[in-house]
Amino acid sequence: MAAVFQHILNGLMQGTIYGLVAMGFTIFFGVMNVIKFSHGDVLTFGAFAAIVAVWTTSGLGLPIWLQVIFVFLAAMLVSAVAGAAISHFLIMPLRNAPPLNMLLMTMMTGTVLRETIRLFFPNGTNSQRFPELLPVGGLNIGGVFIRYDGMILIASGIASIAIVHWIIVHTRFGLAVRAVAEDSETARTMGINFSRTILLTFALGSITAGFAGALFGLYYSEINYGMGLLLAIIGFSAAIVGGLGNIWGAILGGYLFAGLQTFVVAAAPSMSDYKNVFAFICVIALITLRPTGLIAERKAERV
Amino acid sequence: MTRTARETASSAPLLVAQGLSVRFGGLLALNALDVEVRRGEILGLIGPNGSGKTTFFNVISGVYSASAGSVHFDGVDITNVKPHYLAAHGLARTFQRSRLCLPLSVFDNLALGAVGQLNSGFMHNLISRSAFRAEASKLAEEARELLRVFNPVLADKLFEPTISLGMIDRRRVEICRALIGKPKLVLLDEPSAGMTHDETDMFMNEILQVRKSLGDLTIIIVEHEMNLIERVTSHCVVLNYGKKICEGQFKEVAADPVVREAYLGQS
C-alpha cells in the first residue's frame, strides 16, 4: 500500500511538469493555431539560465531564499525573451504558411536551441549538476517517503497553473487573448493590438516553460541540453490528448501521461523498457476514441 | 395546417421531410419540421438569420445527423445516410460560404461535381490512360458548354486556377459544380450573397436559363433577397427558430402576419 502512495506521489510530480509544458502548447495553439515544438527547448534555455543564476548568486554569497528567487526570475526572463523572439522573428512571418511548415520550422528551431547550448555553454554536452537549494530530506509516513522539495514543487506548479488560468480568465490581457483566440479578425477590428497580444501570449507561455525548467532543475538536481526534446514530445502528446486549446485538458493530459508511465513500472517492473511503448499506444488509442481530445474543442465547423 | 393548391398537383413529391429535428447540445436548431418538395418546382426557404435554413440543408445533404424525424428522397429513406450516398442518388448543393478548392483548376472543381459519372478505378486511371484521357476530354467539353451558358469567357478559363477568378465567377463555378453531375435536386444556399442587386438579377437569369436547359430541375433555394424569391419560386416555406411558421406562394406568406412579425421582431 505504501508503495502505491509512493508511486502516486512520484506520478504527481512528473505530471505537474508535463502539465506545465502541455499548458504552453495549448496556449500557443489557442491564440495562433500553431504547435510550437521548440517549447521544450525554451524550457531547457530557462533551466540553463537558472543554473547560471545559482552560480552567480551563490558566488555573490546571497542567502538561499534570495538565490531561489533569482533562479526563478532568471529562468522565466530568459525563456520569455527566447519565446517572444521565436514568435516575433519566426512564427509571425510564417503564420499563414501551412501547419506542416510551422511544425517543421519550430522543430528545427528547437534543434538550433539545443545545439546552441551543447556547443556554446561551457561543458554543455555534459549533464550539469543543479545545486540543491530547497530543503533536503522528507517525512516518512508509513513507508511513504514524502520529499519536502517535491511537495513545495507540486504546490508551486499547481499555483502557477492557477495563476495562468486567472490571468487568462480575469485580466484585460486575458480578455484580449481570448478574443484573439476566438476570432483574430474580429479582435483586430475591435481595437485589440494583435501582434502585441500574440507577443505577450508567447512570452507568457514561455514563462511557464522557464518556470518548469527551474522546477525541473531543482527537483532532479541535474539538467542537460537534450532534456527539452522528450519533454516537448510528451507535452505535445498531453496537450493533444487533453484537447488542444483547453488548459484543463493539457493538465489532465500531463497527469495522465505520467500516470501511464508510472503504472507500467509499478505493475510490471520487468516490462519497464516497454513503458513508453505502452504510454504511446494509449495515446494513440485515446485520440482514436476522442479525435478532438478528452476535453473537446467546442467549435463546431461552420458549413 | 393550411392546404394549398399545390397539394392537389399530380406530381409526386421528390423530397419529403417529416418531423425533422436537429439538436446541438441544448439548442433545438430544427424543431419537428415537415417539408415537401415537388418535382420540377423551385421551393424558397426563407426566414430570419439563425432560423435553421442552412441546418436544414446540412441535415438533408448528410453533413449533420437528425435527432428525430425522417427524410425521404425520391421514395428512398435517406435519414442520416452518408453524404456520398446522397450525391450518388442525385442530390447536389452549394454552400453559403464558398467551398471551392481554390488551388485547383476550375475543371478539377467541376470534376468533383461529376464524381458519380466518372470512373475512379485504379485500372482506368493509372493503367488504361487513353480511356481516361478520352473521359477527361469529354468532361471538359461538357464543362465548357455548361460554363458558356453562364459566361462565355469563363469557358476559356477552364484550366485556370480557381483562386484567380472573381467572386461572381466563383459562384458560377460553384453552381456549375452542383449542376454538372445532372442531379435530381439542387440545394442553393444564398447564391446571391455578397452581390449587388443587378448582379443578383443577372445571376438568377443565368440560373433559370440553365435550369430550363436541364429539363426543369427541382431546386430548393435559401435567400434573403425577397425580390428574387418572389420571381423564381413557386412555393415558399418560412422558418423561425427551427420551426415552420408558414408556407404557400410568396405573396401569401409575405402577407401573413406571423411572418411579418418574425421578420420585424428580428430587426
Add this chain to the structure above:
Amino acid sequence: MDLMRWSKRLAILAAVSAFAMVALESEQAFAKEKVKIAFVGPMTGSISPHGIGGRNSAELAVKIMNSDPKTKYEYQLEVFDDECKPNVGVQVITKIASDRSIVAAIPHYCSATAIATVDIFHRFKLPMVIWAAVLPEITYAQKYPEIHRVSGILIGQNRVGAQFMKEHGYTTFVSVADSTDYGKSMNKYFTQFTLENNNKILGTFSVPPDQQDLSAELTKIKELNPQVIYFGGLTPLGARLRTQMEKLGITAQFEGNSGIMGDNYINAVGPKLAEGTVTFFDSPPIAKMPGGKFFTEQYQAAGYREPPEAYGPFAYVATRLVMETIEKAGPDRAKITAALGDVKDVPSIIAPITFDDHGQNITPLTTKYVVQDGKWVVWEDSEYATGKRKLVNCPHC
C-alpha cells in the same frame, strides 16, 4: 547570456576555418610524403564528449608524431562523425574505404556502429584499430585480419566487478541498464557473473538513455531493498540514477562500469553523492600509465577546450600505433594489415599492446576505482581499502 562573446567566437571560428582551408591547400609542396589516416567517432549528439575527447587525443598523437623530424611520413588526420548510428557509420566507412589515399582508420566509440562496419573494412581491406567500442562481438564474431582493437571488452569489467562484490560480502543486487546495446550487453555479463558467484539479482530494469525521471523504477527498487544497485550505461543516465536514489532516500551501494568512468560523473552528481561509487574500468588511471604524465601534459599544452574523457588515451594509443606501424610497413593497406597482425608487446602510454589472433588487445588491465573526495581513486590506494572509510551496506569492509 554573453552574446558578444558568442558572436566573436563564431566570427573567429569562421575566420579560422577559412584560413585552415587555404592553408591546407597551399601547404602542399616539400619534403615528406603525406599519409592520410581517418579518425571516426560521434561528434554530434549526447555521446559527443567522448567522440570529441577521442578526436582531440588522436589529433594530439598526429601532432606529436609530425613534430618528430625522424619520421618518414607526414601524417594527416581526417575526422569523420558517425553520429553513433550504424547507417551513418556504414556511409562514412564506405567513404573512407573507397578513398585509396587513406591507408588506415581509427574508428568508433559505439559498438553497434562498429558491428555494422567491420564487414566494410574487411571488404575493402582497410586496416583499422578500434579505440573505444567494447562489445566482444566486434572482434570475436568473425576473424578479419583488418580488425584490431586497443580498448578492452566489457566482459572483463564485469568479471572483476562481480568478484569484487562477492569478496566484500554483497549478496543482493538490482541491475539498472540503459536500453542501448551497451547497456544490454553490460547487463548480460553482469547477470552471468553475479549468478556464477551465487549472488541474487532481485530485479532488472532497462531504461531508455534519455529518460529523465527514474522515480518509478527507484520506488520499486526501494521495495526490493537490494544491497547494491548496479548500473550499466553511460554517465548522463548514471548521474540521474545516483541523484534520484538519494532523493527517494534509498541507501544502497552504487556500482558502475566504464560508462560512468570519468570526471563528468562526479561533476554531474557532485562530490558528496559520488562518494563511494565503485567502478571497474579496463585501464589504470592516466597518472599510473607508463606515459600518463606525458599524455596529460601534452594534452593540456595543446589547449583543448574539452577533456580527453576516459577513452582519450586509447584514441591516442590507437592513432600512435597505426602511425608507428606505417613507419615500419609503409603506407600500404595490405602491409599495414600484415604488420598490425604482428603487434606484440608494443610499448604505449597505457601499457604494452598485444593483439591476439582476432586483433583484440589482451593486455588491458581491469582496474577497480572508487570515488573519494570528488576524485576517482584506485581502490587499492583508497581509504576504503584500508578500512578507514566504508562502502554502503558493506558486510565485509
Add this chain to the structure above:
Amino acid sequence: MSISMQSRRKAAIWPLAIAVALSAAALIALLSIDDQITLGVTLGVIAAGCVLAARFGAVAATEAAGADHPFVLRVLVVLAAIAVLIGLRNDNFGLLMVTTVLIYATVCIGLTIQMGYAGLFNFAGAAFLGIGGYTAALLGPKGVPDLLLLALGGFAAVVVGSLLLLPVLRTRGHYAALATLAFSILFNVFLDANDIFGGPQGLKLQGMVLFGWDFTNDITIAGYTISSYANYAILAGLLTAAAMMLTGFIDRSWIGVWLDAVRLDEVAASVFGLKIGRWKIAAFTIGNFFAGVMGALYAKMTGFIAPSNFTFGDSLTMVSIVILGGIGNRWGVLPAALIVVLLPEKLQFIQEYRFLLFSILVIIILVAWPDGLIARRLRKLEFARR
C-alpha cells in the same frame, strides 16, 4: 465562338534537355568533389544557377517541357542516369550516396501522396522504412528470394500501417500528426526493448542477389568496370522511376483530383460523393508501400540495420525533404533529398557544428521559400483529342 478546341502550342524541348544535363553534371560534381574550396565554389555556382533559373522562368519552362514531352523526358532521364553511372563508376561512396538519396526520395514520393495530395500527416516515414528493412532482415535468412523480399517489405509496411488507419481516419491535423509521431517513437522504443528483432544491436543482412546476379560483383561492360555499388544504384533508380511514374499518373488522374479535394475540403468532397475514408486509406497504403519496399532495399544495401537508423529524427528528415521540395510536387523531392541527405555528409569538415548549421539552413529555406524549392504546379487535365 469556337474557342474550345484551340490547340495550345507545345513547350520547347531544349530547356528540359539542358536542365537534365546540368543536373546530372552537378550531381557528379557534388559527389566526386571532396576538396572544401572547390566544393564551396561548386555549391555556390549551383545555388546561383538555381536561383537564376527560377528567376528567368527556366524552371517553369523545364516543367512545361517535361509535361508536354513525357517520352523525351524519360529518355533524357535514362541518359542522365547512365552519365551519372559512368561519371561515378569507381566512386563507391558517391554511388552509395546516390542510392541513399534515391531511397529517401522514393519514400518521400510516398509521403507526397500522403501529405501533399491527401493531406495526411505522416511523421513515421522512417518507421515504415524500418518495417521494410526488418522484414528483409528477418525473412532473408529463411530463404525468401530477394525480389519477393522487397515486395514483402512493402506489404509488411502496409499491414503494420493499417493498425494506424483508425486513428488516422478519425483524426485531423495536429491530432493525426500525433498519432504517427507517437507510432514513430513507440516503434523505436519497441525495437530497442525487444530481443527477437535483434534489440538495440541490430541485425546483419546478406547482400542482394537478383536472378543469380550477386550485387557484390563489379559490373564489367566492354572491358570497363563499374563499382559493385552501382548495382544498388541502378535498382534504386528503377524503383524510384517506377514510383515517380505511378505518382505522376495518380496526380494526373481523377484519383489525384479526389485526393486534393479530400485534403482541401472534406465536407465538400463528401457532399459530392467521395468516400473520404476510402481515399485516405488508398493514399496511406500506397505511401507506406513505397516506404516498405525502399526499406528492404536500404537494409540489403547497408547490410545492417539497427533501431537507431529509424528514429523520429529520421522521420523528421523525410518530412523536411517533402516540405523543402515543395509540398505536393513529386519532382521537388529529388533536389530536396539530395540537399538533405548529402549536405550533412558534405559538412563533415565542420564536425560538431554541422547539425546547427543544417537546422539554420532549413529554417532559412522555410522562411525564404515557404512553397519549397519547386512549388507545386496547377494540374491541367487537358488532353488534345487524338
